[in-house]
Amino acid sequence: MELISPAEFAKDKVQAIQEYSFLAGQSVTNLFRRPRYMADMMQQADLIGFGSLPIVVLTGLFTGAVLALNSANTLQRFGSLSLLGQLVSVGMVTELGPVLTGLMVAGRNSSGMASELGSMIVTEQIDAMRALGTDPMKKLVTPRVVSTVFMLFFLTIISDLLGLVGGSVVATLIFGMDSHQYWSTAWQVLVFQDVFTGLTKPLLFGFIIATVGCYYGMTARGGTQGVGRATTQAVVAASVFILLVDFFATKFLMAIFGYR
Amino acid sequence: MSAPPTTTAELAQNTQDAIGPIIAFDNVSIAFEDNTVLDGISFQLPRGETKAIFGVAGSGKSTILKLTLGLIKPDGGRIRVLGEDVTQMPEDDLFELRRKIGMVFQESALFDSLTVRDNVAFRLMEEAKITEEEIERRVVEALSFVELEHTLNMLPSELSGGMRRRVAIARAIIAQPEILLYDSPTGGLDPVTSTTIVELIIKQRDVYKTSSLLVTHRLQDAFIMATHSFDRKTNHMRPLPRGERGEVPMTFLILRDGKVIFDGDAQELAQSRDEYIREYIS
Ligand SMILES: Nc1ncnc2c1ncn2[C@@H]1O[C@H](COP(=O)(O)OP(=O)(O)O)[C@@H](O)[C@H]1O
C-alpha cells in the first residue's frame, strides 16, 4: 500500500464528503426538474421493494420472536410477563424494525447500486449516457433514491407487523400468554411519537442507502477490482451511517417530543 | 447495403450557417496528475470535413474527443463546438449541445442491460415528442444502415466485437447529429472486420456528409478513407481515381508528446519531411 501524507488524506476525505453532498443534494433537486424518469422509478421500486420482501419478512419475524424470547426471560424474573406485548411493540416499531430493515436493504441494495453504477462507469457507459445528452444523475441516481425512500417506508411497516407476529407466536406458544392480551397491549402502548419516530427513520435510512450506494458506484475507479471495492465500501459505509444517524435521529426526536 | 435516404431538408441543414469552424481547439492543455497529456494544442474542423487524428496509444486522442463533448474540462485554453464555448458551459447546457453530436466510444460503451433496440433508440426515447412508431421506424432505419436489423432484440453481450461497434455507430447516427466523433472504431478488430467498419464510416461520410473527427491508431485506416469513396450503385466503397479527391474533404492531424506535429491533407502528409511521420506512412 502506498503511503500518503495526512494532509493529502484529509484533502481526499473532504473532497469525498463534498462530492457525496453534491450527489445527495442533486438527487433531491432533480425531483423538481425535468425530465423525470417515472418508468425508471417504477422499475427500481419493483427491484428494491418486491425484491427485498422475502428478506424483510424473515428478518421481521425472527427479530420479533427473539426479542420476545429475551424480554420474556427478563420480565418473568420480575413477574411482569404481561408487559411482553408492549415491550415487543415499542422495540420493534421505534428501533428494531427500521434499523434492521435498513441494514438488510443496505446489504442488498447499496451494494447492488454501487456495483451496477460502478460497472457502468468503468465500461464508459456513464460517459456514453452523458454523450447522448442524458444526465445520469436524473436518469440513474434520482429514481434509485426516490424508490428506495418510498419502498423502505413500506418495507419497515411490514417488518414491524411481522415482528409483532413473531413475538405473539413466542408469547403464546412458549410462554402460554393469551394472544388477545398480547395484541391489545401491543397496540395500546403505541403513542404518536413512537409511530412517528418509527416512520421517520426509514425515510432517512432509505435516503442513505441509495445515495451512498450511488456515490460509491459513480466514483468507482480502476476496473472490475475497483467495482468490487466500491461495492463492499458502499455496504459498510451505508450500514455505519445508518447506525449513526439512527442514534442522532432518536435523540433529536426525543428532544422534540420532550422526553429528557 | 441498403440505400440510405438523403432528403433535401437534411442537406439544407448541413449547408446552413456554414460559416466558421464547427470545432475549434485553441491552445488547449490538460494534465492528469503529473502527466501532461495535451500541451497547448490548436486545430479547427471546418463544417463538412472529416479529420483523422492519429497518435500512438496514450497520446491523448480519446482525451480530445472527451474534451470536445465537454465530458472533461481542460486545464487551459478554449474549445468551441458549434459556435459555443464548451469550456465555460454549465453541465445542463452541455446536455443540450451533446444531443447534436454523435459519439462512437472506443469499446462501444453500449448499455449492457438494454437490448440493441433500446440502445439505438436511447437518444430518441429521451425526446417526449417522438411517437413509438416513429422511434421503431428510425431504429430499423439506423440498424439497416449498419446491416444489423436482425439483432433488434439481442443483448450487446450476444454480439461480436465488430457488431457491437456497428450498433454503436447506429446509436450515434440515429438522431442525425451535426458532428460525429469516432474513437478508434477499428481498435481490437480483425482486419476483415476493420475493413467493414471503415467502409461503413466512408458510407456515413459520403451519404450524410456529417463533419467528423475520427481517432485512429492505424494510419492506414485513415488513408483508406482518404482514397476511397462510397458508391451508391454497388453499395460498396471504391478507390478514387489517382490524384482525385473525394467529395468530402479529408484531413489528418498527428499528435506527438502532447503537441500537434502535423495538420493537413493527404498530399501534404505524403510530402512531409518529418522523420517520425515518414516512419508511419512508409
Ligand atoms: N481520467 C483519467 N485519469 C487519469 N489519467 C488519464 C485519464 N484519462 C486519460 N488519462 C491518461 O491520459 C493519457 C492519454 O489518454 P487517452 O486520451 O485515452 O489516450 P489515447 O486515446 O490516445 O490512447 C494516458 O496516459 C492516460 O493514462
Ligand SMILES: [Mg+2]
Ligand atoms: Mg483511446
